[in-house]
Amino acid sequence: MRHDPGGLLFIALGLALVAAGFVWRGRVLRPLSVKRAQAAVIRERSRNLLRSADMAIAEARRRAARGEPAIVTVKDVTRVACQHYGYRFVEREEAAAALRQRYEAADCRVDCMTDAFS
Template sequence: MRWNLDVVVGVLVGLVGTGLIVAGVVWKGRAVRPFAASRARSVAQREYARDLQRAADHVIATARRSAGDGEPAIVTVEAVVRVTRERYGYAVVERHHAAAALRRRFEHWRCAVDCVTDAFS
């Protein structure tokens, strides 16, 4: 059998392709999955805090849109808990975490001018 350039290139492409497939099977998902349980917990905590913040922003925006002219927007902690459960799929959302997130976003968006909340009580 004579080796020509087409055969050599075909064999090399086949070997490289097989190597990539084997590497993908061996290292599948390693870049996304954390190696340590402590890292997984810290990522979950950051996501929980971020989702609470987004829910608080959503509730504030919705309350401001639904408020009439001259009346304050009413923003409740229970609304933040409800939105966090419905939009982000958390089974348990602690009220004091939702209240803390709402207080932070309340101050960030300067809501004291046109909003009322129960997060400070």
């Protein structure tokens, strides 16, 4: 009875991979860090507030009549953040900072007014 050396090598390699899988099963390479988890939450909240500011600006532009400036308030950003992202409380300064950033990025000085700078 002759055995094919390629086939035996294939089976041996497969068994080695299965054994390695049992040894390293479920091991996390980087354990969960409280600092990294908190940083991720802060980044997500900041990103969501910027999106809320974008949505509030777009909504104000849709509401504005032809020839009138769109009026976007910090309260609009807070409302959108609560409705879309489920935040129970958004600090005024947090929402105002997000609105200022998106206001300038969207070149809103031409057709919008806001209370985020006061």
